[in-house]
Amino acid sequence: MTFKEEINRRRTFGIISHPDAGKxxxxxxxxxxxGAIQEAGAVKSNKIKKGATSDFMEIERQRGISVATSVLxxxxxxxxxxxxDTPGHKDFAxxxxxxxxxxxxxxxxxxxxxxxxxxxxxxxxxxxxxxxxMIVFINKMDREGKDAFDLxxxxxxxLGLKVVPLSFPIGMGYDFKGIYNxxxxxxxxxxxxxRKDIEExxxxxxxxxxxxxxxxxxxxxxxxxxxxxxVDGIYPQFNKEDYLSGQLQPVFFGSALNNFGVRELLDCFVxxxxxxxxxxxxERLVVPDExxxxxxxxxxxxxxxxxxxxxxxxxxxxxxEFKRNTPYLHVRHNKKLxxxxxxxxxxxxxxxxxxxxxxxIVGLQxxxxxxxxxxxxxxxxxxxxxxxxxxPEHFRxxxxxxPLKSKQLYKGIDQLMDEGxxxxxxxxxxGRKVIGTVGALQYEVIQYRLEHEYGAKCTYENLNVxxxxxxxxxxxxxxxxxxxxxxxxxxxxxxKHGQLVFLADSAFSLQMTQQKYPNIxxxxxxxxx
Numbered sequence: 001m002t003f004k005e006e007i008n009r010r011r012t013f014g015i016i017s018h019p020d021a022g023k024x025x026x027x028x029x030x031x032x033x034x035g036a037i038q039e040a041g042a043v044k045s046n047k048i049k050k051g052a053t054s055d056f057m058e059i060e061r062q063r064g065i066s067v068a069t070s071v072l073x074x075x076x077x078x079x080x081x082x083x084x085d086t087p088g089h090k091d092f093a094x095x096x097x098x099x100x101x102x103x104x105x106x107x108x109x110x111x112x113x114x115x116x117x118x119x120x121x122x123x124x125x126x127x128x129x130x131x132x133x134m135i136v137f138i139n140k141m142d143r144e145g146k147d148a149f150d151l152x153x154x155x156x157x158x159l160g161l162k163v164v165p166l167s168f169p170i171g172m173g174y175d176f177k178g179i180y181n182x183x184x185x186x187x188x189x190x191x192x193x194x195r196k197d198i199e200e201x202x203x204x205x206x207x208x209x210x211x212x213x214x215x216x217x218x219x220x221x222x223x224x225x226x227x228x229x230x231v232d233g234i235y236p237q238f239n240k241e242d243y244l245s246g247q248l249q250p251v252f253f254g255s256a257l258n259n260f261g262v263r264e265l266l267d268c269f270v271x272x273x274x275x276x277x278x279x280x281x282x283e284r285l286v287v288p289d290e291x292x293x294x295x296x297x298x299x300x301x302x303x304x305x306x307x308x309x310x311x312x313x314x315x316x317x318x319x320x321e322f323k324r325n326t327p328y329l330h331v332r333h334n335k336k337l338x339x340x341x342x343x344x345x346x347x348x349x350x351x352x353x354x355x356x357x358x359x360x361i362v363g364l365q366x367x368x369x370x371x372x373x374x375x376x377x378x379x380x381x382x383x384x385x386x387x388x389x390x391x392p393e394h395f396r397x398x399x400x401x402x403p404l405k406s407k408q409l410y411k412g413i414d415q416l417m418d419e420g421x422x423x424x425x426x427x428x429x430x431g432r433k434v435i436g437t438v439g440a441l442q443y444e445v446i447q448y449r450l451e452h453e454y455g456a457k458c459t460y461e462n463l464n465v466x467x468x469x470x471x472x473x474x475x476x477x478x479x480x481x482x483x484x485x486x487x488x489x490x491x492x493x494x495x496k497h498g499q500l501v502f503l504a505d506s507a508f509s510l511q512m513t514q515q516k517y518p519n520i521x522x523x524x525x526x527x528x529x
Contacts, residue, residue, distance in 0.1 A: 003321065003357070007288050010359030011273045012082040012316075014099055016124075017109035018117035022139040026109055026256040027085045031074055033266055071314060071361045073344055079270045082361055098372060098420065100126055101384075102298040102316035104359065105133040105273045107265070108159075108249075109256075112138055112145030112172065116158040124159045131246035133274055136163065137265055142190070142255040144173035149230070152251065161249045162242075164235045167264050169253045170216055170224050177216045179253055180207075180224060181264050182231070183238075187215060190260055244274055276359035279318045281375070281382040286319050288358035293320030293328065294377040295362070296384040297370050300418050311415060312343065312363040313370040320378065322356040331375040331383060339364050372420050391524045392423055392436030395465040395503070396443060401457035412454035416446055417496055425468065425493035425501055434493060434503070435460075436468055464505050468493075469522035471500040484517045 001009075017023040072083045084099050100106070106127050110116060127134055138151060146154070152163055170177040170187075178189040187202050202215065207228060212221040242248035250268065254261015276288040286294055299314040315322075322328075327336040343363035344353045356362050364370075375382050400409050413433070417424045422437040437443060443460060450456045471492075473481045485492065491503045502522060504510035514522060 004289055006357040007359065008275050009078060010080050010082065010276055010357060011105070011270065012084070012103055012276065012359045012361070013105045013107060013273060014084040014103040015107050015109060016120070018111070018114070018119040021109045021111040021114070021117070022256045023109045024085060026107070026137065026139065026262065027072065027083055029256050029259055029262045030083065030266060031072060032259070033076060033263055073361070076266060077270060082359060084361070097126055098298050100130070100132065102361065103132065104275070104277050105135070107269070108134055108136045110136060110138050110151070110155065112140045112151065113143060115146055115151060115154050121158060124161070128160065128246065133244050133246055134161070134249045135265070135269060136161070136249055136251040138251065138253045139256050141169050141172055141253050141261070142176050142258055148227070148253065155251070162236070162247060163249050163251050164238045165231055166238060166250045166268055167252045167254075167261060168224070168227060168231060170220050175220070177220050179261050179264065180228065182228070183264070183268050188261065188264065189215065190258070240272055243272060279384060281384050283382055286382065288319050290319040292378040292380065293322050294318050294375065294380070294382055295322065296376070297372055297374045300366065300370060300372060300420065311366040311368070311418070313366040315362050315364060315376065317356055317358050317360050317362065318384070319358055322362055324352070324354045328376045329379050330369060331377060331381055332371070333369065337369065341365060368418070371418065391468045393438055394440050394443070395434055395436050395463045395468070397461040397463050398433050398435050399459045399461060401459045405456045408454045409450065409456035409458060412450045412456050416449060422446060423468070424496050425503065428492040428494065429490055434463060465503045466506045467504050467510060467524065469502045469504060469510065469524060470495070471502050472521040472523060474519065478519065480517055480519055484520055488513065
């Protein structure tokens, strides 16, 4: 296959949703259709004993939530699909925002009963800002939920999307009969038997025919005819160009747990989803089919293998071919590195790959060279942008609970912070370590992982901080700056990169400080430098 054909057959997308809408279950079913796994497992369902393939951290299995972003790849009908499954829980939003820099399109999963939830709104807003093409999948149709038209209205109003249904449910909950596929003009009948892997579809070219009544019953058939007529009248025709430019969002209905409506989604997705797209760097626009390789780190994960304390940097390939054992330039360090065992992923199973193409995600063994946002190229200096670090909202002192294990504790904290799980601040006054996170759940994850992966125990103490602000001063020799350092000594810390941070204890004190020291600038995000 030629280089261009390899690029054209790749689809890299992320799945986003509110927790519990069924995102991980949908990921599993997509893998099932791709023939990548034999039996799909649900995150929390007593009926199915197998845990989900894409949740590989122990804490995820216990709680039934996805904490880390996992990468899964499979082939379907000659198309190479890369899925990035993101955490839905809001405490891990930063990880999800970063992942969205590495995808070419997105599937948004919505729960039929709960409709559009707050977390979905935030994530969709990020996709809209970047014009990422989106497909909406309304899940759990086998349960009682909101009316299909009400849901479509809610999606349009709350998410600001312009939708076009490409499939439509026949009934819902107890009366759920199946799905009419508008895109392919056929009907998929729901048997409720999840053991049947892939349902048969029945072609129905003419909704007026009596065949429909025989299949689903007179009442349901009549309702469907009226609803499809309404759909034709209200919603625009599907237009691929509008979808690719982020102006139009196709909607599918189904039940991921029962394997229903997933094939329709996948078939349409393979057909319309964008192939790898160009990406802006600070220097220029980079196009996928350029000869020279370039890519960027969007995630770092420590301890993929609990027996070896290893770190993997996840790289999204933007242009050119990435080859094993070839030296590439690490732009920030300005040094050449080569990688003898680049990995492609299938949840926690990894395979070494000799060559990867734009759109692929490659895991590189990392001994501490990489930070999130780093660029690798064949020699050109490029910096891909758009991965900021937000000011945390929760702050706690971290204390060592086992004096004999202090080395393990500091190594563990160090590695977890590199992953971007949270941010570490060291107080200037006494060197105490403070951990800042976007959500409170991250403290549990850190504590759990320190103990289970590094054998170190820690305790936390609350710290009253309103905001962490990165300090920028034009003249560090000025009297004003010296006075600021002296007066605010108790509230100053350094972040992991040695930048000065002011930990304001209230909105009022931050305001007073800004007024008192007008020549010092306080930033709420730090772009990784």
